[in-house]
Each structure stands twice: as structure tokens, then as C-alpha cells.
Amino acid sequence: MQIKRSQNAFVAAVCLIASAMAPPALGQQAAVGDWSVVQSLSPDEQIVVSLKSGKEVKGKFLDAGGNEITILRKGKHESFAKDTVAQIHQVKGKAKKGQWALIGAGVGAAGGFLFGETRRNRVLIYQAR
Numbered sequence: 001m002q003i004k005r006s007q008n009a010f011v012a013a014v015c016l017i018a019s020a021m022a023p024p025a026l027g028q029q030a031a032v033g034d035w036s037v038v039q040s041l042s043p044d045e046q047i048v049v050s051l052k053s054g055k056e057v058k059g060k061f062l063d064a065g066g067n068e069i070t071i072l073r074k075g076k077h078e079s080f081a082k083d084t085v086a087q088i089h090q091v092k093g094k095a096k097k098g099q100w101a102l103i104g105a106g107v108g109a110a111g112g113f114l115f116g117e118t119r120r121n122r123v124l125i126y127q128a129r
Contacts, residue, residue, distance in 0.1 A: 033129045038088055039064040041125075046091035047071065048122060051084050058091075089122035 041047070041061045049057045049071065057080070059073035069088070070079045 032124055032127045035064070035066075035082065035126065038069060038126045041090065044072075047125075048089040048091060049080055049085055050087040050089070051080065052086045052128070053084070083128075085126070086128050087124060088126040090125050092121045092123055094120070 043062055045061045047059065047061045049069065057073060059071035062070045062072055062077065067082045068079050069085065070077055
């Protein structure tokens with residue numbers, strides 16, 4: 001009987017952790033390939049630009065013209081031609097390292113701390129066609 005309870009508790013804990021890790025239900029975005037969505041971003045929004053070369057660049061959005069996007073990265077302006085961009089994600093939320101460290105205390109505080117860093121939500125706003 002005691003073994004059955006501990007197994008049930010373990011399964012419940014695994015399910016709880018898995019559901020916390022799962023991304024929220026995302027509605028279908030109407031125009032993921034529409035550059036005007038990128039152009040309508042507010043300055044200083046956190047974004048991640050994935051280039052077709054495989055490189056990923058994180059920074060703050062500054063401007064998007066007809067053929068390029070400009071971000072602020074490490075205090076410098078960087079521009080990327082639209083035809084070199086594979087995807088752009090808007091980063092929403094803040095890392096909650098402390099919260100995830102507490103949750104991870106049962107599993108390992110270090111794991112919770114590291115997992116909290118990755119809990120920022122990325123929302124795909126542009127994908128090259």
C-alpha cells in the first residue's frame with residue numbers, strides 16, 4: 001500500500017512538472033509570414049532573430065524597414081537584410097529564476113534555477129516563406 005502511494009505521488013509530481021514545462025496553448029497566428037507584423041513592433045521589445053545561416057541573435061527591436069530589421073545588441077545597432085532572416089520571435093515575460101529554483105528544490109535547486117532561465121516565452125511573429 002505504501003509503495004502504491006509513493007508511486008502515485010511520483011507520477012503526480014512528474015505530470016505536474018511536465019504540465020508546467022509545456023508551452024501554453026497557442027492560437028494560430030494569422031500572418032506569420034507578414035513582414036508588416038515585424039514593422040509594427042514597439043521599439044525596445046525583446047526579440048530573437050534567427051538567420052538562415054543558423055545563427056540566432058537576441059536584442060531589442062529598433063526598426064524594420066521594407067528590406068531590413070535593426071536591433072540593439074550589446075549597445076550597438078545591428079541590421080539584418082530581410083532575405084537573410086529565417087524567423088523572428090518576440091520574447092514575452094521575464095525569467096523567474098527564483099520561482100523555478102523553489103519549485104525545483106524537490107528535484108534539485110540548480111536544475112530549477114537553470115530551467116527558470118529558459119521559461120521566457122517566445123512568440124513566432126515572422127517566418128520566411
